Amino acid sequence: MAIITEYNYPDxxxxxxxxxxxxxxxxxxHSLNELDKAYSEAKSDPDxxxxxxxxxxxxxGRETPLTCxxxxxxxxxxGKIYLKREDLCHTGAHKLNNALGQILLARRLxxxxxxxxxxxxxxxxxxxxxCAKFGLKCVVYxxxxxxxxxxxxxxxxxxxxxxVVPVTSGSKTLKDATNEAIRDWVANVxxxxxxxxxxxxxxxxxxxxxxxxxxxxxxxxxxxxxxxNKMPNYIIACVGGGSNAxxxxxxxxxxxxxxxxxxxxxxxxxxxxxxxxxTVGEPGVFHGMKTYxxxxxxxxxxxxxxxxxxxDYPGVGPEHSGLKDLNLAEYYSITDDEALEAVKxxxxxxxxxxxxxxxxxxxxxxxxxxxxxxxxxxxxxxxGRGDKDLNTIIEKLGSAFI
Amino acid sequence: MKISExxxxxxxxRKVLSIFLTAGYPxxxxxxxxxxxxxxxxxxxxxxxxxFSDPLADGPVIxxxxxxxxxxxxxxxxxxxxxxxxxxxxxxxxVLMGYANPIxxxxxxxxxQDSINCGAKGLIVPDVxxxxxxxxxxxxxxxxxIVLLTTPTSDEERIKAIDKKSRGFVYCVSITGTTGVMNNxxxxxxxxxxxxxxxxxxxxxxxxFGISKPEDxxxxxxxxxxxxxxxxxxxxxxxxxxxxxxxxKLIKDISQSCNI
Numbered sequence: 001m002a003i004i005t006e007y008n009y010p011d012x013x014x015x016x017x018x019x020x021x022x023x024x025x026x027x028x029x030h031s032l033n034e035l036d037k038a039y040s041e042a043k044s045d046p047d048x049x050x051x052x053x054x055x056x057x058x059x060x061g062r063e064t065p066l067t068c069x070x071x072x073x074x075x076x077x078x079g080k081i082y083l084k085r086e087d088l089c090h091t092g093a094h095k096l097n098n099a100l101g102q103i104l105l106a107r108r109l110x111x112x113x114x115x116x117x118x119x120x121x122x123x124x125x126x127x128x129x130x131c132a133k134f135g136l137k138c139v140v141y142x143x144x145x146x147x148x149x150x151x152x153x154x155x156x157x158x159x160x161x162x163x164v165v166p167v168t169s170g171s172k173t174l175k176d177a178t179n180e181a182i183r184d185w186v187a188n189v190x191x192x193x194x195x196x197x198x199x200x201x202x203x204x205x206x207x208x209x210x211x212x213x214x215x216x217x218x219x220x221x222x223x224x225x226x227x228x229n230k231m232p233n234y235i236i237a238c239v240g241g242g243s244n245a246x247x248x249x250x251x252x253x254x255x256x257x258x259x260x261x262x263x264x265x266x267x268x269x270x271x272x273x274x275x276x277x278x279t280v281g282e283p284g285v286f287h288g289m290k291t292y293x294x295x296x297x298x299x300x301x302x303x304x305x306x307x308x309x310x311x312d313y314p315g316v317g318p319e320h321s322g323l324k325d326l327n328l329a330e331y332y333s334i335t336d337d338e339a340l341e342a343v344k345x346x347x348x349x350x351x352x353x354x355x356x357x358x359x360x361x362x363x364x365x366x367x368x369x370x371x372x373x374x375x376x377x378x379x380x381x382x383x384g385r386g387d388k389d390l391n392t393i394i395e396k397l398g399s400a401f402i
Numbered sequence: 403m404k405i406s407e408x409x410x411x412x413x414x415x416r417k418v419l420s421i422f423l424t425a426g427y428p429x430x431x432x433x434x435x436x437x438x439x440x441x442x443x444x445x446x447x448x449x450x451x452x453x454f455s456d457p458l459a460d461g462p463v464i465x466x467x468x469x470x471x472x473x474x475x476x477x478x479x480x481x482x483x484x485x486x487x488x489x490x491x492x493x494x495x496x497v498l499m500g501y502a503n504p505i506x507x508x509x510x511x512x513x514x515q516d517s518i519n520c521g522a523k524g525l526i527v528p529d530v531x532x533x534x535x536x537x538x539x540x541x542x543x544x545x546x547x548i549v550l551l552t553t554p555t556s557d558e559e560r561i562k563a564i565d566k567k568s569r570g571f572v573y574c575v576s577i578t579g580t581t582g583v584m585n586n587x588x589x590x591x592x593x594x595x596x597x598x599x600x601x602x603x604x605x606x607x608x609x610x611f612g613i614s615k616p617e618d619x620x621x622x623x624x625x626x627x628x629x630x631x632x633x634x635x636x637x638x639x640x641x642x643x644x645x646x647x648x649x650x651k652l653i654k655d656i657s658q659s660c661n662i
Contacts, residue, residue: 013533021537023502023529025459026564027578030555169465170455179458186459187579189555285502285529286456298477299507300455
């Protein structure tokens with residue numbers, strides 16, 4: 001029998017195999033080191049853990065349920081499907097798990113001002129929410145294109161007291177919003193903490209965000225054992241930057257569970273308009289990390305496309321790149337149209353309206369379920385709810401419903 | 403001649419003036435002439451910026467020039483052919499500056515080889531700090547002088563480590579921020595520059611970021627061996643006439659102030 005050595009990343013240089021690292025201007029190194037130190041102290045500080053746990057329970061609404069999807073299971077007639085209900089978190093998605101942890105770190109560091117980037121607006125809303133709760137100044141960078149297509153979330157952030165800065169450089173979407181947030185941090189690093197929204201960016205961010213999100217997987221493990229007395233055979237999650245996926249995968253990496261990440265195929269891989277970074281991207285350096293990247297033949301970063309703004313990102317968390325190369329997780333992609341069908345399916349089979357991002361994970365059941373056995377257990381991470389996407393969904397499915 | 407030796411020789415009479423130009427900007431076909439006129443106007447060396455889609459160390463002025471160059475189809479091959487053509491007509495050194503990703507995509511060894519072949523002396527990669535130095539650069543880079551940056555947030559220990567690894571010179575970033583024009587530098591900027599200059603043992607030091615006028619050079623001259631000007635020149639080029647009249651005048655004026 002092969003000896004499986006314990007998975008233990010990142011290494012001391014902040015790398016997941018060859019991925020990750022700190023590809024940032026020298027100005028930021030000091031603050032990244034400071035953050036790394038503050039985090040390693042915090043995570044073994046009982047007061048910090050107690051405060052975070054209390055917030056997760058009493059403010060965020062954890063733990064979230066693990067719901068048995070009975071009709072969906074019957075529909076496929078194969079393995080048994082469970083849904084991990086991150087859609088029931090406060091603000092409507094898993095994003096708050098991370099924002100809560102990071103705001104406590106920001107307070108430990110004595111930072112007075114918080115910045116964040118956002119694509120769809122979910123992470124912006126989560127950050128604005130924790131800033132309101134703790135009375136800190138909040139500035140959210142958002143691509144101008146995204147501020148137009150996600151007006152409701154722009155309004156939510158403003159209502160929560162945040163300043164929303166429309167970014168007009170480059171493609172005016174999430175990647176440019178992230179560049180602008182990093183530039184702000186470079187200029188204001190002494191009094192500002194940058195709350196990154198996913199498992200991306202320079203070390204220690206991918207590790208910190210993973211650890212705060214892994215509460216999803218820790219709960220799932222305990223819940224499935226209580227209900228079924230065994231480990232799941234498959235876990236499926238959508239991957240943009242990849243924080244909900246790492247969150248549910250991480251506690252299972254050393255188990256036999258098959259981990260499946262689902263990216264956005266957009267209009268289809270062959271169309272060139274997609275967000276399938278791990279499926280067709282190549283390793284490169286972007287936003288402070290080495291990772292798989294959608295890029296052209298000159299090494300310029302390409303624009304991603306997805307119907308879901310949260311998967312519309314040309315990079316991916318470096319740990320996913322590492323998991324892919326180590327064959328510890330598998331990655332597939334789902335088109336816009338397939339995702340829309342999955343929104344309908346879950347809504348009408350289970351009475352749960354999923355976010356368009358989440359719908360990519362659900363849509364993958366079409367491919368996976370025929371391969372499963374009756375005795376198999378499948379967990380799908382329902383990373384967020386779909387209320388924010390109703391405008392897009394009405395636009396696309398409208399005539400079929402009215 | 404190595405860059406450090408060149409800086410030594412210039413320093414006999416003046417501070418070094420290095421001008422940053424984005425490759426292929428403002429005009430893809432006339433870039434070699436632009437660069438030569440900048441050298442004629444009094445620049446002692448030039449840095450050629452390799453355009454990138456996501457230049458996160460740069461402020462709005464250089465971002466726009468980079469975007470414009472990309473829209474005009476400027477590629478890595480152009481950067482090498484510009485460098486080669488400029489060096490046919492001058493002995494002043496050229497340093498390339500680019501972000502990590504286009505270099506990796508070009509293949510790191512090919513990039514080093516082609517840089518050396520076209521005559522470039524040095525290389526600055528702002529998103530490869532010393533933490534990543536050993537993984538990023540291999541022996542093919544031995545003949546290219548890798549210039550590293552210090553910033554106001556680098557502590558003394560780090561400045562010493564950077565000084566040890568850096569070749570050609572040390573690029574002292576004046577401010578905590580991205581590239582761009584500063585109207586005023588506050589006192590802490592001068593203190594930090596003085597501290598950095600006194601900490602260096604191995605390298606000459608050039609100051610960059612925010613410098614835009616002759617008075618800046620005069621103010622910094624006690625604690626540097628030269629200055630680097632980017633955004634102020636790019637900004638001027640963006641609204642100048644075809645002959646770059648105003649830009650060349652600015653460079654002449656700044657060059658005058660380097661005679662100290």
